Amino acid sequence: MDRRQKKTREAIFRAFTSLLSKKNYHQITVQDILDTADVGRTTFYAHFETKEYLLRDLCADLFGHVTDTALGQVSCACGDAADSVFLHLVRHLRQNDRGILDLLSSENDGLFLDYFRGEVCRLVESTYGARLSIHLPRDYLVQHIAAAFVQTVRWWLSEECTRSPEEVTACFLAVTEPLLTADDT
Amino acid sequence: MDRRQKKTREAIFRAFTSLLSKKNYHQITVQDILDTADVGRTTFYAHFETKEYLLRDLCADLFGHVTDTALGQVSCACGDAADSVFLHLVRHLRQNDRGILDLLSSENDGLFLDYFRGEVCRLVESTYGARLSIHLPRDYLVQHIAAAFVQTVRWWLSEECTRSPEEVTACFLAVTEPLLTADDT
DNA sequence: TTGATAGCGAACAACTTGTTCTGTAATCAG
């Protein structure tokens, strides 16, 4: 890919992310992005059809990366229990990696939470897949557990991340563990 | 209140609700509302500062009503267990009362889910208040249970409400019951 | 070096928002 394309694309992503951590998505104007990223109007629309598409691409980039990293932790088989994937994820989030925490905690909640939840579903599937209780519809359980994790993170954020990742993860595990069959480790 | 005021206010609410069940909130223009409600521009802005305020007022109206109705069920002491408040609520929702179901199932999810969750928190407090396990922070538990209910409704909607209210409520109770101390009935 | 491509900047039409003005009709108090 042309070096110029890559540079502007990244500049736009950076500018957009930065703006999102300060403003509501719907208050951000294309002009804001142009000014912040220092790119021309034409250039922006050459890269992204609309602001919506930019958002979609950014989310795919951001949350895809998070999940992949988290899943990587699973396969690295460092000896931890499967549960700890979520601990890793919380620790990862606390470092505000790629500004994700800013996005989740800003007024843009609604927009990103769904993307986030979608990714967490994948995570739940591959982490707990075999241990899901069969007494309830499988997809219901997966979605419930994913929603519980997202909710846990929101609660953590609402307390300004004062609690430790261990504490937060413990809460999450406490409310979801009864739904799983015994661990076979 | 002046009869005229009441009429236009209701016409605007009706038009807005109708539009929301068809379109995304951010795609709805003030002009759309004016045309649908058949009121003048000046009139609209005399009633609501902006479209955002209209949304806020509508939500307060809608969800406040739902919770009050649900809470009324509790105090009517018709002999049912406290759990059944949620069954009542699901049944209530299924009738698409005041078009709430349309709003929750449309593409406006994010907007209304938060209002809804807030109201459900109140419901959880007054229904399970005394039975919340003390091993976890109280507000965490309340929010978790409320989020679980909202998630359950979303799942139900995603299956186009094919399942019965009883079945849906059973799922919700199954995932939250382990978090409560024994019922003292 | 050269042809292709990415970017810039300015101007553009179309649309949206929220305000202001004037005139009309419904409502309410006495």
Place this chain on the structure above:
DNA sequence: CTGATTACAGAACAAGTTGTTCGCTATCAA
């Protein structure tokens, strides 16, 4: 019933936003 008040309609308005187009320049890859 009457007169004052209030709500409303309609039109016009400035300001801001979106997405497109055009001509021109800078950069890249071969």
